[in-house]
Amino acid sequence: MSTLTRTEASQASSARNKKRLTAFLFVVPLLIFILLSFVAPIASMLWRSVHHPTVATLIPLTLSELQRWDGKTVPDQQTLNVFAQELHSLAKVRESGKLAEEINRASAGMSSVVKSTARKISRLDSQQLAQQGGEILLKSHRKWSRPDIWFAIQRAGKPYTYDYYLTALDLELDQEHGIQVREDTQIYLQLYSKTLSMALVITIFCALLGYPLAYYLARLPENRANLLLVLVLLPFWTSLLVRTTAWIALLQTNGVINSFLLGIGVISQPFEMLYTSFATVVAMTHILLPFMILPLYSVMRGIDPSYLRAALSLGARPIPAFARIYFPMTLPGLSAGALLVFIISVGYYITPALVGGTDGQMISNIIAFHMQRSNNWELAAALGSLLLALILLLYWLYDRFVGASNIKLG
Amino acid sequence: MADLAGDKPFLQFTNVKKTYDHKNLVVKDFNLDVAKGEFITLLGPSGSGKTTCLMMLAGFEDLTSGEILINGRSVTSIAPYQRNIGMVFQQYALFPHMTLRENLAYPLKIRKQPKDVINAKVDEYLSLVELLDFGNRFPGQLSGGQRQRVALARALIFAPDIVLMDEPLGALDKKLREQMQFEIKRLHEQLGFTVIYVTHDQTEALTMSDRIAVFESGIVQQCAAPHVLYERPANLFVADFIGESNKLKGVIEAVNEDTVDVRLEAGGLISALKANCTEVGLPTTVSIRPEKLSFTERLGNTGNQVMARFVTRHYVGEYIRYHFMTADGTELVVKNMNDSSAPQLSAKEEVALAWLPQDSQALDRPVVTTP
Structure with a gap:
C-alpha cells in the first residue's frame, strides 16, 4: 500500500476544508435568521423563567437588610425603616405599583396593601421615615407585622428563582413546611x-x-x-x-x-x-x-x-x-x-x-x-x-x- | 407430458380471457394443460400477458371469461388464501419486520401446526436453501440471492400444490441468476412440485423448463418442450424470440410431404421443413439457426446453398460470429466454433453458405405494406 505524501495529505485536507467552508457559508444566512428569530427568543424565555431581578432592583437595600432577619418574627426596626424609605422613593417616581404587583404575585392580596401604604408614605418626608418608618408601616396595615409577608418579599427579591416552576406545577414554598401542594388553586x-x-x-x-x-x-x-x-x-x-x-x-x-x-x-x-x-x-x-x-x-x-x-x-x-x-x-x-x-x-x-x-x-x-x-x-x-x-x-x-x-x- | 393417457390434467386453463379496461384483451384465449410435477414456463416480452395469467391463477386478478381448474375444480370458487399456491416474487416480498425463521414459519403458523413441527420444518427448509445459520437475521441483512432463496423456501415450506414464480431471478446479476436457476431446478427435482414460471429471459426458460409457453400480445404462440421450441418453432415470432435466426425471404414454389421448396429472393431454390406456410405462391421466411449454417467445404455439396458476401467477423471467445450479406440485402450470421475450422475470410469475399434442409423451416412472412 502506498501512502500519501505530506504535501498530498495537506492538499487533500485543505481542499476538504474549503468545501466544508463553502457549504457552511451557504447556510450562514439561515443560521443567523434562526438564531435571531427562534433560538434567541426561546433562550430568553427559558432564562426569564428562572431569572427575575425586578424586585431586587426596586428594593435592593431592604433586601440586604433582610439578610440579617431570622425569619420568625417581624424584621427589626432598621429594616422596616429602610423599606419605608425605599417605598417612599419608589412612590415618588411612580414605581410603587410595580412593586405592589410583584409582591402580590408572591403573596396574593398584597397589591392593595402596598399601594395604600405607598400612598400614605409618599406624603411624608424621607427624614421622618428614616426615624419612624417602621412604626408608620406597621400602623398603616396589620399585614406588615406578619412574618410570612416578609418571607414572601425576601423570596421575591431573589434574582434567581424556581418559584415560577413551583407555581406552574401547582406547588408552593411554605415558610415552615417547605415545598407543598398549593391549597387554594389547582389549575x-x-x-x-x-x-x-x-x-x-x-x-x-x-x-x-x-x-x-x-x-x-x-x-x-x-x-x-x-x-x-x-x-x-x-x-x-x-x-x-x-x-x-x-x-x-x-x-x-x-x-x-x-x-x-x-x-x-x-x-x-x-x-x-x-x-x-x-x-x-x-x-x-x-x-x-x-x-x-x-x-x-x-x-x-x-x-x-x-x-x-x-x-x-x-x-x-x-x-x-x-x-x-x-x-x-x-x-x-x-x-x-x-x-x-x-x-x-x-x-x-x-x-x-x-x-x-x-x-x-x-x-x-x-x-x-x-x-x-x-x-x-x-x-x-x-x-x-x-x-x-x-x-x-x-x-x-x-x-x-x-x-x-x-x-x-x- | 400434459396429456398423460386418460389422466385429467392437474391444472387447466381453458379459454381464459382477461381485460383491464373493457376494451383490449390482455390475455386472449389462453389454453394450457399442466401435469402434476411439471415445470412450465410462460415466456414472452413484457406486456404480453404472462404475469396476468399467473395473477389470475393465484387469485389476485379476476378472470374476464374462461376457467382455471385445479384438479378439476374451478379456482374462481376458491379464495386466494385457500388455493394452496406458493408464490415467489421478483422483489422477494419477504416480510421485512420478521426474521427469516419467522418468515418461514408464517404459513405454518397460519395452518396452526404445532410449534415443534414448525421448528423442525423451518430448520429443514433453511438447510435446504443452505441458510441455516442465518435464521435469526432480518431480510434486510441478506444479499439478493440469499433473499430469493429464502423466498423460495417460504413458498415451498407449506407443501403447496403449485408454485408460481414471477420473474424470480429478474433482480439478480447474471452469475447469481445461473446459480439460482440450478438451485430451483434441484429443488424441483428433489421435491417434485408443479411450477409455473414467468420470465422474459429465454435462456432461463430453455434451461429450466419441461415445457415453455411463448406469449405474444396475449396469445400463446407455441407451447412445447425447449428443444422443439428451438428447433421447430411454430412461427416467425417464436423463431425470432427464442435464440437467434437467419431469415431468408422467399416464395413457396412446391409443397412436398414434409418439406417445401422455396425460391429465395437472394437467388436459388432450396428445400426447407414444412411449418406454418404451406401454400404454393405464399411469401415465406426461411429460418436457419446461425450454428446450423456453415461453409460449403464442411458440408460438401449436400443441402441448401446460398451465396453471400463476407462483411465482418466478431470474435466472441469460444466461437466466432461471421456476418454476411446476400444479394438481396439480407444479413446472415454464421456461428463457427473457434477451432481450426474457423476460416480466414477477406473483405467482400463471396462464399457459398450451406445448411441441411431439416435444419431450416419455412415460416410465415408478414407482408410489409410500403407507405
Whole structure:
C-alpha cells in the first residue's frame, strides 16, 4: 500500500476544508435568521423563567437588610425603616405599583396593601421615615407585622428563582413546611393533563380517519391519487383562521348543524357544541388531519403490493394478513404522523382560543393569558418551559420504545 | 407430458380471457394443460400477458371469461388464501419486520401446526436453501440471492400444490441468476412440485423448463418442450424470440410431404421443413439457426446453398460470429466454433453458405405494406 505524501495529505485536507467552508457559508444566512428569530427568543424565555431581578432592583437595600432577619418574627426596626424609605422613593417616581404587583404575585392580596401604604408614605418626608418608618408601616396595615409577608418579599427579591416552576406545577414554598401542594388553586397540572389527553384524543381521531384514506389513496393509480392528495392539501392553503371560523359557523347554537337537526326534528333543543372541548377536538382534528395523512400515504405508497399478496398466497386471510404484515409496515408513517399531530396539538393555540370556550382551553391558552393579560411573563415562561420539557420527554420515550429512526415523513 | 393417457390434467386453463379496461384483451384465449410435477414456463416480452395469467391463477386478478381448474375444480370458487399456491416474487416480498425463521414459519403458523413441527420444518427448509445459520437475521441483512432463496423456501415450506414464480431471478446479476436457476431446478427435482414460471429471459426458460409457453400480445404462440421450441418453432415470432435466426425471404414454389421448396429472393431454390406456410405462391421466411449454417467445404455439396458476401467477423471467445450479406440485402450470421475450422475470410469475399434442409423451416412472412 502506498501512502500519501505530506504535501498530498495537506492538499487533500485543505481542499476538504474549503468545501466544508463553502457549504457552511451557504447556510450562514439561515443560521443567523434562526438564531435571531427562534433560538434567541426561546433562550430568553427559558432564562426569564428562572431569572427575575425586578424586585431586587426596586428594593435592593431592604433586601440586604433582610439578610440579617431570622425569619420568625417581624424584621427589626432598621429594616422596616429602610423599606419605608425605599417605598417612599419608589412612590415618588411612580414605581410603587410595580412593586405592589410583584409582591402580590408572591403573596396574593398584597397589591392593595402596598399601594395604600405607598400612598400614605409618599406624603411624608424621607427624614421622618428614616426615624419612624417602621412604626408608620406597621400602623398603616396589620399585614406588615406578619412574618410570612416578609418571607414572601425576601423570596421575591431573589434574582434567581424556581418559584415560577413551583407555581406552574401547582406547588408552593411554605415558610415552615417547605415545598407543598398549593391549597387554594389547582389549575396548571389539571390543564396539563387535559391538554395531553385532548392531544391524545385528537391524535387517535386523526389516525382513525387518516389511515383508511391514506390506504385508499396509496392503492389508487398515481395520477388519481395525486389529484385527491391536492384535496387533502387544500385545507393547508386556506387560512387557519378561516377554517376555525368555519367551525364556529357550523357548531354554534344557531349554526348549520343545530339548525339542520332542529329542522328535521331530531332534536327539540339546540346542542351546545361551540365553546366546549368537543369543538376544540373536532376543529383541531380537521386542521391536523393532513399531518397524519401525508406521512402515512408516503409510507404506504412505498409498500409493494406483493407483500400482501405473498401473505395471502401463504394462506393468511385478508384481515390477519393486514394486521400482521401490512400494518407493521405502515408503523413508521403512523408513528411519524401521530408524533407530528400530537406535538402540534399539545402546543396549539388559535383554535382552542376561538372555539374552545373555557372548557376547551389548553395549556397554550393559559400561557398566552399570562403573556397578555396578567403580564406574568415569568410564569408564562415557566409553563412554556415545562411544556417543552414534557414534549422532549415524550419524544425521548418514543425514541426509546419505538425508535426515532423509524419515523418516515416522506 | 400434459396429456398423460386418460389422466385429467392437474391444472387447466381453458379459454381464459382477461381485460383491464373493457376494451383490449390482455390475455386472449389462453389454453394450457399442466401435469402434476411439471415445470412450465410462460415466456414472452413484457406486456404480453404472462404475469396476468399467473395473477389470475393465484387469485389476485379476476378472470374476464374462461376457467382455471385445479384438479378439476374451478379456482374462481376458491379464495386466494385457500388455493394452496406458493408464490415467489421478483422483489422477494419477504416480510421485512420478521426474521427469516419467522418468515418461514408464517404459513405454518397460519395452518396452526404445532410449534415443534414448525421448528423442525423451518430448520429443514433453511438447510435446504443452505441458510441455516442465518435464521435469526432480518431480510434486510441478506444479499439478493440469499433473499430469493429464502423466498423460495417460504413458498415451498407449506407443501403447496403449485408454485408460481414471477420473474424470480429478474433482480439478480447474471452469475447469481445461473446459480439460482440450478438451485430451483434441484429443488424441483428433489421435491417434485408443479411450477409455473414467468420470465422474459429465454435462456432461463430453455434451461429450466419441461415445457415453455411463448406469449405474444396475449396469445400463446407455441407451447412445447425447449428443444422443439428451438428447433421447430411454430412461427416467425417464436423463431425470432427464442435464440437467434437467419431469415431468408422467399416464395413457396412446391409443397412436398414434409418439406417445401422455396425460391429465395437472394437467388436459388432450396428445400426447407414444412411449418406454418404451406401454400404454393405464399411469401415465406426461411429460418436457419446461425450454428446450423456453415461453409460449403464442411458440408460438401449436400443441402441448401446460398451465396453471400463476407462483411465482418466478431470474435466472441469460444466461437466466432461471421456476418454476411446476400444479394438481396439480407444479413446472415454464421456461428463457427473457434477451432481450426474457423476460416480466414477477406473483405467482400463471396462464399457459398450451406445448411441441411431439416435444419431450416419455412415460416410465415408478414407482408410489409410500403407507405
